[in-house]
Amino acid sequence: MKLVIGGEPREIGGVENVAQLVKSLGGDMRFISVALNGEFVPRGEYEKTKVGESDEIEIVTPFPGG
Amino acid sequence: MWRLGGKELSSRFFIGTARYASPDIMRQAIEASGAEVVTVSLRRYGSGKWDSNAFLNLLKEMKLHILPNTAGCYSVKDACTVARMAREVFGTDWIKLEVIGDDYNLQPDPFGTVEAAKILIKEGFEVFPYMTDDLVFAERLLDAGCKVLMPWAAPIGSGRGLANPHALKTFRSRFKDIPCIIDAGLGKPSHAAAAMEMGFDGVLLNTAVSLARDSVAMARAFAMAIEAGHKGYQAGLMPEREFATPSTPVVGTPFWHQEKK
Numbered sequence: 426m427k428l429v430i431g432g433e434p435r436e437i438g439g440v441e442n443v444a445q446l447v448k449s450l451g452g453d454m455r456f457i458s459v460a461l462n463g464e465f466v467p468r469g470e471y472e473k474t475k476v477g478e479s480d481e482i483e484i485v486t487p488f489p490g491g
Numbered sequence: 492m493w494r495l496g497g498k499e500l501s502s503r504f505f506i507g508t509a510r511y512a513s514p515d516i517m518r519q520a521i522e523a524s525g526a527e528v529v530t531v532s533l534r535r536y537g538s539g540k541w542d543s544n545a546f547l548n549l550l551k552e553m554k555l556h557i558l559p560n561t562a563g564c565y566s567v568k569d570a571c572t573v574a575r576m577a578r579e580v581f582g583t584d585w586i587k588l589e590v591i592g593d594d595y596n597l598q599p600d601p602f603g604t605v606e607a608a609k610i611l612i613k614e615g616f617e618v619f620p621y622m623t624d625d626l627v628f629a630e631r632l633l634d635a636g637c638k639v640l641m642p643w644a645a646p647i648g649s650g651r652g653l654a655n656p657h658a659l660k661t662f663r664s665r666f667k668d669i670p671c672i673i674d675a676g677l678g679k680p681s682h683a684a685a686a687m688e689m690g691f692d693g694v695l696l697n698t699a700v701s702l703a704r705d706s707v708a709m710a711r712a713f714a715m716a717i718e719a720g721h722k723g724y725q726a727g728l729m730p731e732r733e734f735a736t737p738s739t740p741v742v743g744t745p746f747w748h749q750e751k752k
Contacts, residue, residue, distance in 0.1 A: 432535070452537070455544060460576060467579065485535060487531060491647070491698065
């Protein structure tokens with residue numbers, strides 16, 4: 426399935442929902458937040474939020490700021 | 492102590508966490524500043540070498556109040572989405588709302604900022620709006636439910652200081668019962684002192700400290716200036732006069748003559 430993750434086109438297989446997508450990316454995901462097609466997805470809704478062809482996903486983490 | 496956004500604070504210095512030489516310099520600068528509130532942001536997962544978890548853990552260890560921003564957002568939708576994500580990541584309802592309207596000077600979009608503030612306040616956010624010194628903009632934000640106002644001194648990162656002191660004085664006197672924090676554009680400790688002497692409740696800055704040759708010393712310098720300016724304001728500044736007035740009493744001056752020579 427073709428997805429756009431963080432602005433980059435990616436080919437990701439075997440994922441149906443946000444929870445599976447986040448797991449497939451690996452790494453430490455304790456302090457992340459997700460938006461799907463511009464809409465915030467609360468952590469408790471990862472399992473039931475489906476991802477589909479050409480969806481745009483943003484995953485963010487804490488960063489310094491002014 | 493004073494209250495802001497439901498929290499008790501002793502410092503009036505709000506400091507940013509960006510662009511320091513290292514995380515350790517950032518930590519030392521924050522400690523030197525005495526600030527209890529730090530601004531932070533969100534970035535795409537996996538971008539750069541920054542250790543996000545270590546960063547967040549450090550701020551938590553320092554027991555700081557975290558004020559996430561929506562920097563880089565140009566639309567109401569993006570700003571609201573980033574605010575919701577920030578609330579989840581940082582575990583706070585506080586949000587420094589930035590809806591940028593102009594790329595050239597990073598001027599806030601007043602219409603977008605007000606619209607986003609309305610949405611976020613309904614969702615339970617404590618909105619700290621990045622704004623200009625425009626009185627009508629401020630009125631609309633208060634109508635939206637904002638309990639604090641954050642007018643800029645000058646464009647972000649410019650270091651120009653109080654670009655329009657008259658407007659800021661007017662702003663302060665117009666909203667004398669609302670916590671008002673100068674956000675952005677300060678470059679020198681004297682700028683911060685001047686803002687506090689006007690009666691502003693605090694200042695928020697980042698670049699002037701993080702890009703100083705010695706960030707830790709500069710953080711301390713700003714802290715002293717903020718305290719001096721605030722104490723000066725509380726003490727009551729003397730009115731300005733057009734002409735000289737002798738500070739030493741004239742009566743009894745030796746060799747003094749009433750008549751002009």
